Amino acid sequence: MVALSVHMAQAETVEFGVEQGQMLQVLMRHCQTMKRQETRLRLATALLVATIFATLVWIQFHQQNTTEAFSGARQTALKTTDSPIGHSVHLKPSRQINACSEPQSIEWEAVDDGYESQNFELKNQTVLHISTEGLYLINLRISYRTAYGLCEPGKDFVLVVRVTQYHRNYESEREIISAEESMICRDYWFQSITMNRAIRLEADTSLRVKINQKSCTFVSWTKNSHLDVTYV
Known part of the structure; x- marks a missing residue:
């Protein structure tokens, strides 16, 4: 009778250990999944920031070129004697x-x-x-x-x-x-x-x-x- 009780206790211990191992594996897989998602989120955020920065640089460059072109054209128009507007x-x-x-x-x-x-x-x-x-x-x-x-x-x-x-x-x-x-x-x-x-x-x-x-x-x-x- 005592031997039977010991055997059942050992079986329960083994089963509990298996369950703990399975839970640990699930937890590790969950952590890995979260880590991959976090990495992807960081990459997506970095890509978005880089895209916005590049867009702002392009807009500023375009505006500067447009302003310089307009200013040059205006000065040329003011200097020519064929266009006395504003004189x-x-x-x-x-x-x-x-x-x-x-x-x-x-x-x-x-x-x-x-x-x-x-x-x-x-x-x-x-x-x-x-x-x-x-x-x-x-x-x-x-x-x-x-x-x-x-x-x-x-x-x-x-x-x-x-x-x-x-x-x-x-x-x-x-x-x-x-x-x-x-x-x-x-x-x-x-x-x-x-x-x-x-x-x-x-x-x-x-x-x-x-x-x-x-x-x-x-x-x-x-x-x-x-x-x-x-x-x-």
Whole structure:
């Protein structure tokens, strides 16, 4: 009876050992599977990161080349005389008019040689010649100032400014833009008229700025008056 019990105990021990061995094998296979999956995940992650990095490098390189090409083309376009787009002329009154007449054409001079192309030419200081047909932006500002004792206090007078154009196909000058404002006579009073307009001009068109005789002596010739014309 004792021998039988010992034999059964030994059999149970062997069976338990077999089960433990099988469980250990299962655990080892599971660990190996997890390790392979982790390795694959790391490889996939590394490949994804490398792909994203390569894409970013390509995009940056492409943008840089595109920007450089655009910049070079723009500089070439600005330098060529056949494409005056964006060029402009900047003028200021050259001096005070001594003898005001009706109508009075303002005399101009370039600001720091403000010609950016041969598209403009100032003739006799009063006529701005346009050589190229196209759309132009005209920006004009005429400033006025009443000095002490220059006029009768409290009396109003009229300021008139006109920009005209002339072409050989016209019978006479045509008005492009004009303004008319009242100004009260008061010592050291300051006032200005500003006009802007985009207009299409033919080649060989001449522009002129005129003011009325009564406002001639009040023009502030040295400051804040200018004429800018830009080919757009």
